[in-house]
Amino acid sequence: MGRKTGVAPQLAEALGIVLGTEEIPLRLRAWDGSEAGPPDAPVIEFRSRRGLRRMLWSPNQLGLSRAYVAGDIDAAGDLFESFAALSSVGKFAELKAFRPPTIGERIKLVRTAVRVGALGFPPKPPPEEMNVARVGRKHSKERDAAAISHHYDVGNEFYALVLGPSMVYSCAVWEDPGTGLDAAQEAKLDLVCRKLGLRPGMRVLDVGCGWGSFALHAAGNYGVDVVGVTLSKEQAELARQRVSDAGLSEHVQIRVQDYRDVHDGPFDAISSIGMAEHVGRAEIRNYASHLNSLLSPGGRLLNHAISWNAGEMPPDPDSFIPRYVFPDGEMLSLNVMIEALESAGLEVLDVEALRRHYGLTLRAWVDNLEKNWDEAVRRTSDGRARVWRLYMASSALGFERGLNGVNQVLVQRPGGSEPPLRRREWM
Structure with a gap:
């Protein structure tokens, strides 16, 4: 007692x-x-x-x-x-x-x-707390680059311990809870390829390409040419190495580039997997409009993004996630996301909710972190490992309680070929 x-x-x-x-x-x-x-x-x-x-x-x-x-x-x-x-x-x-x-x-x-003898001056925040990215105009290119660097440039080795061999940092698609993380991530990558209707010879843009996993899967399995863009220098370095090791350098190009600076369209298809959360409410219409301008007539965009499901709540810049994990990140509701895409002139073909899948994915990442805790601390710091443990565990509960969702919204630019009558090609 x-x-x-x-x-x-x-x-x-x-x-x-x-x-x-x-x-x-x-x-x-x-x-x-x-x-x-x-x-x-x-x-x-x-x-x-x-x-x-x-x-x-x-x-x-x-x-x-x-x-x-x-x-x-x-x-x-x-x-x-x-x-x-x-x-x-x-x-x-x-x-x-x-x-x-x-x-x-x-x-x-x-x-x-x-x-209890605890009165005193305020303790200094842990060094893992982010303040640099909060300087300057919100969602300027410079501030966004600093925010992305804070989250992603913490060591590729650390992320490998958490994510496993797939190196995919977004919600997996699980056949059932026993599927296993790597198989579930491969299923997600293939689902995106099928929804985009990829065919040999197509030119594809991967916005927020991470460590290149989608680009590698699409080029290696569907014979397409992929341009991947990221603001993380560490991600790009490893992605380029993975592309070279896979013998796909002629088909995959990895750039350190803001998506707003991509002007060498058209692309036959665009994937945006776990990137739109960094765009922000004020910029989401410009995001949708710019990606639309990069698509060929009839080209498809797959937008995979976390949503806030618990009603209207203004972002709190002084809560844990903005200060430690995703500076300036914003979870938009599904209706706000669809409204932005439709306002840009894109036609919605399909919406798939994957909320339960993210709970399973996050629990698998937490399990990886716990199993590799000492090595994760050695690769970063005890504080950084604690940030990721707190963030992933609390996020898993948020998805399981229905506070957060994650949705794949498939849209198409008008013109070109008509979309299929049924969704059999990606079911």
Whole structure:
């Protein structure tokens, strides 16, 4: 049961204020060995006073995230159980931006910090927190390049540990939960090729090409020529090496280039897999219009993107994801995405929701990270590995709860050949 006295009961009160609830479905273990909370609940450890100090100075999601990334707090058991319990109460469950504590609640937090010896100046944010990309005009080419570098240029070896041999960093397509990550990713790549109607000799643009996996699959299996563009220099370096190793250098070109600077169309087909999340609401119509201008008449665009399914909620630039994972990233609703594509003059041929598939994919990535934890820390840092663990585990729960979705929207530029009467060619 643990002691009823000590630091833990006071931490429980403080955490309740931050979460906006009196009932915390967690067992808290403090640095003095005391415990508080339901005996059978998932255990959260406060390893130092600094964790409470972070909550005092940032009494919201950011303070909790900083404490986890810095190692001031940790989940003692199953990570998914702990996060699921945390997300089921208070402000997390309400799906709203965190309400700032009232004056009275702040006074209680300060008093708790004084009692347990945690009062002091605000701790420095963990070095993994991103601020550089937030300088300059939002979604300017320079700021977008900095944001992409923050997320993707953390080491190809690190990503290989998490993603596995496929090196695909987007939702896989699973026949069933036992399919396996690599097979599910190959199924996704092939599904995109079939939806685009790829045929030998076609010219294809892959926007946000990552480490070249789609380009390699399309060129190697469908006989097309692919131009892949990415803003990540590290991605491009490995993608070019993979293309060379596969003997496909004559058919695949990898560029470090903003999609807005691609002007050498037309292309017979365009794939955009997990890239539109970086575009932003203010730019999404320009994105759709520019890609449309690069398509041949009758050419198809496959837009594969995460969506926000929980109603209108303005982005919080001070939450965990914008500061640590995707600076300036925005999840748009499916209707906003389709409206942008249709406004650009593109005809919708097919929409497929893959929400459940992303939960399975993220759990597989978390499993890879856990199995390779020591090597992942060696390749980056303990804090960076914690960022990815927190981001992927919490995102998996978001997809499983239906807060997030992921959709493949297939559209076609008017002109050229008519689309098929039925979808049999890609079913």
